[in-house]
Amino acid sequence: MDFRDQRDVGAPCFRRQGRPHSGDAAAYDQNRVLGHRDPLSVPVVRGTCPGHVFQRIGSSGSRVASYRRHFRRATNPGSSLEGAGRSGGDRHRSTRRGKMTGVTQLDLRLAPMAGVTNAPFRLIARECGAGLLTSEEIDAKALVEDNAKTRALALHLPEEKPLAMQLLGADPDVLAEAARRLEADGADRIDLNMGCPVAKIVAKGQGAALMRDPLGTAMIFRTMRKAIQVPFTIKIRGGWDDRTLNAVEIARIAESEGVDGITVHPRTRSQQFTGQAPWDVIRTVVDAVRIPVVGNGDVASHDDARAMTEATGCAAVMIGRAALGRPWIFAGSDVAREDRARIIRRHVQLIEDLLPARLALTQVAKHLAWYSTGLPGAARMRPALFHARDAEEALSIFWSVW
Ligand SMILES: Cc1cc2nc3c(=O)[nH]c(=O)nc-3n(C[C@H](O)[C@H](O)[C@H](O)COP(=O)(O)O)c2cc1C
Incomplete structure (x- = not known):
C-alpha cells in the first residue's frame, strides 16, 4: 500500500520525500544536484526565425481537419471527451531534446491564462521557443459533467507536447476524476489552480481560496496524486492577504503529499495584480522544498527571467502578460x-x-x-x-x- 494512504490528512507530514511520485529517479537526483531542476524541462532551441512547428501543422491539412472533427465532437452533446490524441508527442519531445546545441539555459514557460492560452496561442508560443505549455484553467466539475464547452477547452494537438492541463476546483474526488480524464486524453502533467483571484471563483472555495485551507488542500493533493501517473503540480500565490502569507506552508504540505512541482506567483490574492511581484517569496519557497519551483510574476524580458532565476534559484520561469501581443518574448534574440x-x-x-x-x-x-x-x-x-x-x-x- 502507498505510504500516503496511511497518513492522517488532518496532520500533514512534513517529511522530505526521497523522490517524486512519478518520473525517473536517477534523472531526478541528478536534477536536484543541479538545483531542483524540473525533470520535465524542455530544452528549446531559440532562434530568430520561428515557424517550424506551425509549418508542420500547416503542412498537414489532415491534422487540422482531425482537430476540427474533435472540436465538433466535443461541442456536440453526448460525445465522449477526446482530444487530438497523444500520438507523436514523444517523437516531438525527443526531437526537441536531440537539438542540444545552442540551447538557451533559460527554461521559459507560458503561464496559463483563461481566455488566452488556447491551442492556437500555445502553438504560437511553442513556435517562438516556449518550453512547457499550460492550458487555461479548466473547471473540473464541468469537465466531469461532460460540459461541451469545457470539453472543447481541453482539446489539444500532439505538437503542443509537453503540455500541462490546469484544473480549477475544490472537491477532491471531482478534481481526481477530472485529472484522470485529462491524463487519459494525453496530458503530460496536471496542474492545480490555487491562484485564481476572481470573486465568484473564490466564493466557491476554489482558486486562491485554497490557500486559506491547508488541511482541505492536503486532502486534495493526496486524492489527486493517487489518481494519476503523470506529474502533478500546483500553481500558488504568496498567500491570501498580507496576514496570511503561507506559500511556504502550502509548499511543504504539497511536497509531503507527493506533489511534483510548484509554480509561485508571489502576489497575494488581495494584491491581485497591483504593486510589484515580491520575488523574495519565491526564494523562500525554493529554500523550503526540494521539488522544482517555477517562478512567475512581472517577467517581461530574458534579462528579467535571468534576474528572477538568480534572485530566487527557481528551476524555470513562467511568463504570462508579457507574452500577450509579444509571443516572440520566448525567442532568444530580437525577432525581425x-x-x-x-x-x-x-x-x-x-x-x-x-x-x-x-x-x-x-x-x-x-x-x-x-x-x-x-x-x-x-x-x-x-x-x-x-x-x-x-x-x-x-x-x-x-x-x-x-
Ligand atoms: C488574462 C489572464 C488570465 C489568467 N488566467 C489564469 C489561469 O487560468 N490560471 C492561472 O493559474 N493563472 C492565470 N492567470 C495568472 C497568470 O498565469 C500569472 O500567474 C500572472 O499573470 C502573473 O504573471 P505575469 O506577471 O507574467 O503576467 C491569468 C492572468 C491573466 C492576465
Whole structure:
C-alpha cells in the first residue's frame, strides 16, 4: 500500500520525500544536484526565425481537419471527451531534446491564462521557443459533467507536447476524476489552480481560496496524486492577504503529499495584480522544498527571467502578460519585423483553423489588439477591429497601423 494512504490528512507530514511520485529517479537526483531542476524541462532551441512547428501543422491539412472533427465532437452533446490524441508527442519531445546545441539555459514557460492560452496561442508560443505549455484553467466539475464547452477547452494537438492541463476546483474526488480524464486524453502533467483571484471563483472555495485551507488542500493533493501517473503540480500565490502569507506552508504540505512541482506567483490574492511581484517569496519557497519551483510574476524580458532565476534559484520561469501581443518574448534574440508579421499572420490562421467561428473572430480581434500595443494610431484603430465582420477584415484594419 502507498505510504500516503496511511497518513492522517488532518496532520500533514512534513517529511522530505526521497523522490517524486512519478518520473525517473536517477534523472531526478541528478536534477536536484543541479538545483531542483524540473525533470520535465524542455530544452528549446531559440532562434530568430520561428515557424517550424506551425509549418508542420500547416503542412498537414489532415491534422487540422482531425482537430476540427474533435472540436465538433466535443461541442456536440453526448460525445465522449477526446482530444487530438497523444500520438507523436514523444517523437516531438525527443526531437526537441536531440537539438542540444545552442540551447538557451533559460527554461521559459507560458503561464496559463483563461481566455488566452488556447491551442492556437500555445502553438504560437511553442513556435517562438516556449518550453512547457499550460492550458487555461479548466473547471473540473464541468469537465466531469461532460460540459461541451469545457470539453472543447481541453482539446489539444500532439505538437503542443509537453503540455500541462490546469484544473480549477475544490472537491477532491471531482478534481481526481477530472485529472484522470485529462491524463487519459494525453496530458503530460496536471496542474492545480490555487491562484485564481476572481470573486465568484473564490466564493466557491476554489482558486486562491485554497490557500486559506491547508488541511482541505492536503486532502486534495493526496486524492489527486493517487489518481494519476503523470506529474502533478500546483500553481500558488504568496498567500491570501498580507496576514496570511503561507506559500511556504502550502509548499511543504504539497511536497509531503507527493506533489511534483510548484509554480509561485508571489502576489497575494488581495494584491491581485497591483504593486510589484515580491520575488523574495519565491526564494523562500525554493529554500523550503526540494521539488522544482517555477517562478512567475512581472517577467517581461530574458534579462528579467535571468534576474528572477538568480534572485530566487527557481528551476524555470513562467511568463504570462508579457507574452500577450509579444509571443516572440520566448525567442532568444530580437525577432525581425517581417518575422513578427509572419507570426501574427500564422496566429490568425491557426485561430481560424482550430477554433469554431463564433469564438475565432473574438480571438482574432483580441490578439490583434494586443499585437498593436505601442503602435502609432493603435488606440483609434481598436474599436474598428472589434467591429470587423471577419478575420480578413480585422487583419486589414490591423495592417493599417502596423
Ligand atoms: C488574462 C489572464 C488570465 C489568467 N488566467 C489564469 C489561469 O487560468 N490560471 C492561472 O493559474 N493563472 C492565470 N492567470 C495568472 C497568470 O498565469 C500569472 O500567474 C500572472 O499573470 C502573473 O504573471 P505575469 O506577471 O507574467 O503576467 C491569468 C492572468 C491573466 C492576465
